[in-house]
Amino acid sequence: MRGTAMLGLVALAVFALPLGAQTIDKANIDEDALARRVMAETVVGVGAPPNDLCVNAIPIAVPSLTAGTTIGAGDDAPGFCGTTANSPSVWYTVVGTGNTITVTTCEDFGGGADYDTKASVYCDNCGFTCVGGNDDSCPSSALHSTFSFCSAPSTTYDVMVHGFGGQSGNFDLNVFDDGNPCMPTVQCTPIPVELQSIGIQ
Numbered sequence: 001m002r003g004t005a006m007l008g009l010v011a012l013a014v015f016a017l018p019l020g021a022q023t024i025d026k027a028n029i030d031e032d033a034l035a036r037r038v039m040a041e042t043v044v045g046v047g048a049p050p051n052d053l054c055v056n057a058i059p060i061a062v063p064s065l066t067a068g069t070t071i072g073a074g075d076d077a078p079g080f081c082g083t084t085a086n087s088p089s090v091w092y093t094v095v096g097t098g099n100t101i102t103v104t105t106c107e108d109f110g111g112g113a114d115y116d117t118k119a120s121v122y123c124d125n126c127g128f129t130c131v132g133g134n135d136d137s138c139p140s141s142a143l144h145s146t147f148s149f150c151s152a153p154s155t156t157y158d159v160m161v162h163g164f165g166g167q168s169g170n171f172d173l174n175v176f177d178d179g180n181p182c183m184p185t186v187q188c189t190p191i192p193v194e195l196q197s198i199g200i201q
Protein backbone atom coordinates (compact mmCIF):
# COMPACT_ATOMS: atom_id res chain seq x y z
CA MET A 1 0.00 0.00 0.00
CA ARG A 2 2.81 2.36 0.84
CA GLY A 3 4.34 1.94 -2.63
CA THR A 4 0.99 2.53 -4.31
CA ALA A 5 0.42 5.71 -2.32
CA MET A 6 3.88 7.03 -3.20
CA LEU A 7 3.36 6.27 -6.87
CA GLY A 8 0.12 8.20 -6.73
CA LEU A 9 1.93 11.21 -5.33
CA VAL A 10 4.62 10.93 -8.00
CA ALA A 11 1.96 10.73 -10.71
CA LEU A 12 0.20 13.81 -9.31
CA ALA A 13 3.49 15.70 -9.24
CA VAL A 14 4.37 14.73 -12.81
CA PHE A 15 1.06 15.86 -14.22
CA ALA A 16 0.53 18.84 -11.95
CA LEU A 17 3.84 20.59 -12.53
CA PRO A 18 3.58 21.22 -16.29
CA LEU A 19 0.02 22.52 -16.04
CA GLY A 20 0.88 24.83 -13.20
CA ALA A 21 4.02 26.12 -14.84
CA GLN A 22 2.62 27.00 -18.24
CA THR A 23 0.39 29.80 -19.45
CA ILE A 24 -1.77 28.42 -22.24
CA ASP A 25 -3.33 30.67 -24.87
CA LYS A 26 -6.49 28.68 -25.53
CA ALA A 27 -7.17 30.53 -28.79
CA ASN A 28 -3.95 29.22 -30.35
CA ILE A 29 -4.08 25.61 -29.22
CA ASP A 30 -3.41 23.12 -31.99
CA GLU A 31 -5.48 20.30 -30.60
CA ASP A 32 -4.00 17.70 -32.92
CA ALA A 33 -0.45 18.69 -31.98
CA LEU A 34 -1.39 18.68 -28.33
CA ALA A 35 -2.91 15.23 -28.68
CA ARG A 36 0.26 13.96 -30.39
CA ARG A 37 2.42 15.43 -27.63
CA VAL A 38 0.31 13.88 -24.89
CA MET A 39 0.45 10.55 -26.70
CA ALA A 40 4.24 10.75 -27.08
CA GLU A 41 4.75 11.61 -23.42
CA THR A 42 2.42 8.83 -22.39
CA VAL A 43 4.33 6.28 -24.47
CA VAL A 44 7.67 7.43 -23.07
CA GLY A 45 6.26 7.45 -19.55
CA VAL A 46 5.13 3.85 -19.63
CA GLY A 47 7.96 2.53 -21.81
CA ALA A 48 9.85 -0.51 -20.66
CA PRO A 49 13.15 0.05 -18.83
CA PRO A 50 16.24 -0.73 -20.98
CA ASN A 51 17.06 -3.73 -18.78
CA ASP A 52 13.55 -5.20 -18.93
CA LEU A 53 14.85 -8.44 -20.44
CA CYS A 54 17.63 -10.61 -19.03
CA VAL A 55 19.53 -10.45 -22.30
CA ASN A 56 19.71 -6.67 -21.83
CA ALA A 57 20.92 -6.85 -18.22
CA ILE A 58 22.98 -3.88 -17.09
CA PRO A 59 26.43 -4.77 -15.66
CA ILE A 60 26.97 -3.27 -12.22
CA ALA A 61 30.01 -3.30 -9.99
CA VAL A 62 30.61 -4.88 -6.60
CA PRO A 63 30.16 -2.72 -4.59
CA SER A 64 27.63 -0.37 -6.19
CA LEU A 65 24.37 1.43 -5.49
CA THR A 66 22.05 1.55 -8.52
CA ALA A 67 18.76 3.40 -8.88
CA GLY A 68 16.26 1.50 -11.04
CA THR A 69 12.61 0.92 -11.76
CA THR A 70 10.35 -1.95 -12.72
CA ILE A 71 7.58 0.43 -13.85
CA GLY A 72 6.65 -0.46 -17.41
CA ALA A 73 8.68 -3.68 -17.33
CA GLY A 74 7.34 -7.08 -18.33
CA ASP A 75 7.39 -10.31 -16.37
CA ASP A 76 10.20 -12.62 -17.50
CA ALA A 77 8.66 -15.38 -15.37
CA PRO A 78 11.79 -17.57 -15.08
CA GLY A 79 10.15 -19.64 -12.37
CA PHE A 80 10.51 -19.99 -8.62
CA CYS A 81 13.92 -18.88 -7.34
CA GLY A 82 13.86 -18.41 -3.60
CA THR A 83 10.47 -16.80 -4.12
CA THR A 84 7.80 -16.84 -6.80
CA ALA A 85 8.39 -14.66 -9.86
CA ASN A 86 5.16 -13.19 -11.20
CA SER A 87 5.70 -9.42 -11.36
CA PRO A 88 7.42 -6.88 -13.61
CA SER A 89 11.18 -7.34 -13.41
CA VAL A 90 14.49 -5.83 -14.53
CA TRP A 91 17.96 -7.31 -14.75
CA TYR A 92 21.57 -6.62 -13.78
CA THR A 93 24.75 -8.67 -13.90
CA VAL A 94 27.43 -8.84 -11.24
CA VAL A 95 30.78 -10.60 -11.38
CA GLY A 96 31.70 -12.81 -8.45
CA THR A 97 34.53 -11.83 -6.13
CA GLY A 98 35.12 -15.06 -4.19
CA ASN A 99 33.42 -13.43 -1.21
CA THR A 100 29.81 -13.44 -0.03
CA ILE A 101 27.88 -10.97 -2.19
CA THR A 102 24.67 -9.36 -0.99
CA VAL A 103 22.06 -7.83 -3.28
CA THR A 104 19.50 -5.79 -1.37
CA THR A 105 16.72 -3.23 -1.48
CA CYS A 106 16.71 -3.01 2.31
CA GLU A 107 17.11 0.44 3.79
CA ASP A 108 18.97 -1.26 6.64
CA PHE A 109 21.66 -2.37 4.19
CA GLY A 110 21.92 0.77 2.08
CA GLY A 111 19.20 0.01 -0.49
CA GLY A 112 15.64 1.22 -0.74
CA ALA A 113 12.34 0.99 -2.63
CA ASP A 114 8.90 2.58 -2.81
CA TYR A 115 7.11 -0.74 -3.33
CA ASP A 116 7.07 -4.39 -2.17
CA THR A 117 10.19 -5.80 -3.85
CA LYS A 118 11.65 -9.24 -4.46
CA ALA A 119 15.20 -10.06 -5.56
CA SER A 120 16.51 -13.25 -7.18
CA VAL A 121 19.91 -14.35 -8.51
CA TYR A 122 20.51 -16.76 -11.39
CA CYS A 123 23.40 -18.40 -13.21
CA ASP A 124 24.14 -19.13 -16.81
CA ASN A 125 23.73 -15.85 -18.69
CA CYS A 126 19.93 -15.94 -18.82
CA GLY A 127 19.72 -19.73 -18.68
CA PHE A 128 17.81 -19.03 -15.43
CA THR A 129 19.52 -21.61 -13.26
CA CYS A 130 18.46 -20.46 -9.80
CA VAL A 131 20.99 -19.43 -7.17
CA GLY A 132 18.35 -18.11 -4.79
CA GLY A 133 16.20 -15.17 -3.91
CA ASN A 134 14.16 -13.37 -1.31
CA ASP A 135 10.83 -11.61 -0.85
CA ASP A 136 10.95 -10.05 2.59
CA SER A 137 14.00 -10.10 4.81
CA CYS A 138 14.80 -6.66 6.14
CA PRO A 139 14.99 -5.71 9.79
CA SER A 140 12.98 -2.49 9.44
CA SER A 141 11.70 -2.12 5.85
CA ALA A 142 9.70 -5.29 6.16
CA LEU A 143 8.56 -5.69 2.55
CA HIS A 144 11.95 -5.21 0.94
CA SER A 145 14.44 -7.87 -0.02
CA THR A 146 17.97 -9.06 0.59
CA PHE A 147 19.81 -12.12 -0.68
CA SER A 148 23.40 -13.22 -0.10
CA PHE A 149 25.41 -15.93 -1.82
CA CYS A 150 28.98 -17.20 -1.89
CA SER A 151 30.22 -15.97 -5.25
CA ALA A 152 32.84 -17.63 -7.44
CA PRO A 153 35.60 -15.35 -8.72
CA SER A 154 35.10 -14.04 -12.26
CA THR A 155 31.71 -15.74 -12.58
CA THR A 156 28.80 -13.69 -13.91
CA TYR A 157 25.48 -13.81 -12.07
CA ASP A 158 22.14 -12.44 -13.26
CA VAL A 159 20.32 -10.36 -10.65
CA MET A 160 16.58 -9.86 -11.10
CA VAL A 161 14.72 -7.19 -9.14
CA HIS A 162 11.01 -7.93 -9.21
CA GLY A 163 8.02 -7.55 -6.91
CA PHE A 164 5.27 -9.07 -4.87
CA GLY A 165 1.80 -9.68 -6.29
CA GLY A 166 2.27 -7.88 -9.59
CA GLN A 167 3.60 -4.72 -8.00
CA SER A 168 6.19 -2.50 -9.65
CA GLY A 169 8.01 0.62 -8.53
CA ASN A 170 11.31 2.38 -8.01
CA PHE A 171 14.25 1.01 -6.08
CA ASP A 172 17.86 1.48 -5.06
CA LEU A 173 19.74 -1.80 -5.45
CA ASN A 174 22.77 -2.02 -3.20
CA VAL A 175 25.36 -4.68 -4.01
CA PHE A 176 28.37 -5.38 -1.84
CA ASP A 177 30.54 -8.20 -0.59
CA ASP A 178 31.72 -8.87 2.95
CA GLY A 179 35.43 -8.93 2.09
CA ASN A 180 35.88 -12.49 3.33
CA PRO A 181 36.63 -15.44 1.01
CA CYS A 182 33.85 -18.05 1.28
CA MET A 183 33.33 -21.73 0.41
CA PRO A 184 31.71 -23.42 -1.34
CA THR A 185 31.21 -20.87 -4.06
CA VAL A 186 28.16 -21.00 -6.34
CA GLN A 187 29.47 -22.40 -9.60
CA CYS A 188 27.69 -21.50 -12.80
CA THR A 189 28.24 -23.91 -15.64
CA PRO A 190 27.59 -22.11 -18.91
CA ILE A 191 24.86 -23.73 -20.98
CA PRO A 192 26.07 -24.41 -24.53
CA VAL A 193 24.41 -22.13 -27.04
CA GLU A 194 23.01 -25.08 -29.00
CA LEU A 195 21.20 -26.34 -25.87
CA GLN A 196 19.90 -22.87 -24.96
CA SER A 197 18.33 -22.65 -28.38
CA ILE A 198 16.13 -25.69 -27.70
CA GLY A 199 15.17 -24.54 -24.25
CA ILE A 200 17.30 -26.76 -22.00
CA GLN A 201 18.10 -25.05 -18.72
Ligand SMILES: [Ca+2]
Nearest residue numbers: 116117135143
Ligand atom coordinates in the same frame (compact mmCIF):
# COMPACT_ATOMS: atom_id res chain seq x y z
CA1 LIG B 1 8.81 -8.17 -0.65
